[in-house]
Amino acid sequence: MRLSTDRHDRDGAGLVYVYPVLSRRSGGVSVGVNLNPDKTCNFRCAYCQVDGLVRGKPADIDLDLLGTELRGFLGDLLAGAVGADWPDPTPRQPSDVAFSGDGEPTSSPRFAESVALVATILDELDLRPQTRLVLITNGSLVGREGVARGLELLGRAQGEVWFKLDSATDEGLRRINDHPGGIERVYSRLAACARACRTYVQTCVFTVDDEPPTEAERAAYLELVRRSVRDGLGLAGVQLYGLAREVRQPGAERLGRLGAAWLEAFAAEIEAAGLPAVTRP
Numbered sequence: 001m002r003l004s005t006d007r008h009d010r011d012g013a014g015l016v017y018v019y020p021v022l023s024r025r026s027g028g029v030s031v032g033v034n035l036n037p038d039k040t041c042n043f044r045c046a047y048c049q050v051d052g053l054v055r056g057k058p059a060d061i062d063l064d065l066l067g068t069e070l071r072g073f074l075g076d077l078l079a080g081a082v083g084a085d086w087p088d089p090t091p092r093q094p095s096d097v098a099f100s101g102d103g104e105p106t107s108s109p110r111f112a113e114s115v116a117l118v119a120t121i122l123d124e125l126d127l128r129p130q131t132r133l134v135l136i137t138n139g140s141l142v143g144r145e146g147v148a149r150g151l152e153l154l155g156r157a158q159g160e161v162w163f164k165l166d167s168a169t170d171e172g173l174r175r176i177n178d179h180p181g182g183i184e185r186v187y188s189r190l191a192a193c194a195r196a197c198r199t200y201v202q203t204c205v206f207t208v209d210d211e212p213p214t215e216a217e218r219a220a221y222l223e224l225v226r227r228s229v230r231d232g233l234g235l236a237g238v239q240l241y242g243l244a245r246e247v248r249q250p251g252a253e254r255l256g257r258l259g260a261a262w263l264e265a266f267a268a269e270i271e272a273a274g275l276p277a278v279t280r281p
């Protein structure tokens with residue numbers, strides 16, 4: 001079974017919905033749950049690593065198969081039946097089970113049911129709270145009834161959300177995420193998400209044509225951080241990511257990695273603005 005920090009292969013375990021990733025952050029195994037095996041997303045981020053990304057809504061999923069795959073994979077993982085060639089020592093208890101994958105998880109018609117199912121399986125196997133339940137989302141569908149129900153279930157299961165926010169300007173959201181909604185709508189969704197669950201902001205930073213994010217972009221971002229503190233959103237912090245993996249979208253050749261020092265300096269500004277920040281160069 002393939003497992004690495006660089007290649008997040010969705011077929012790493014040969015399953016439809018479940019895949020293992022070695023987490024750079026925890027040094028342990030993160031188990032991904034992919035509700036978008038058809039590679040559908042309502043965003044088209046400039047840095048997206050999904051090869052063959054399709055704009056649109058995902059097909060329905062087979063919830064029974066998801067349950068079978070997750071129970072089977074976690075059972076094998078805990079029993080040491082998979083990963084003989086993984087780096088030693090790789091802890092057998094996963095650091096998290098994360099809704100992530102090849103598209104926007106909350107766009108799945110089974111999102112709320114999937115959250116309930118995964119929380120139940122973690123409890124069956126007595127894995128919580130050491131194994132966290134995580135949703136990685138672009139946050140654009142937070143206002144939908146089914147998504148709100150899923151977030152409520154996630155909150156009840158002490159899960160957490162990593163909410164994508166790559167720019168605090170309307171122009172930046174269009175340019176980076178191809179998202180026309182505007183920052184005010186994003187901010188109100190972020191606030192709603194933080195009311196339901198422990199929420200981190202997840203931000204990807206990179207160069208375009210060798211230029212880092214502009215002064216105006218950074219200033220707008222820092223003002224949004226200060227505003228979130230003033231408004232009492234209760235955000236848990238910021239995760240500042242560099243481009244760690246291969247970009248699979250048109251224009252990829254224009255994007256480049258920022259050095260660790262750039263990320264550290266921006267993280268220090270975010271902390272000064274009021275939120276804890278960690279970097280993943």
Ligand code: SF4
Pocket residue numbers: 041042043044045047048049050053101102103104138
């Ligand atoms: S939200 Fe995620 S899956 Fe969708 S385009 Fe952006 S990076 Fe890719």
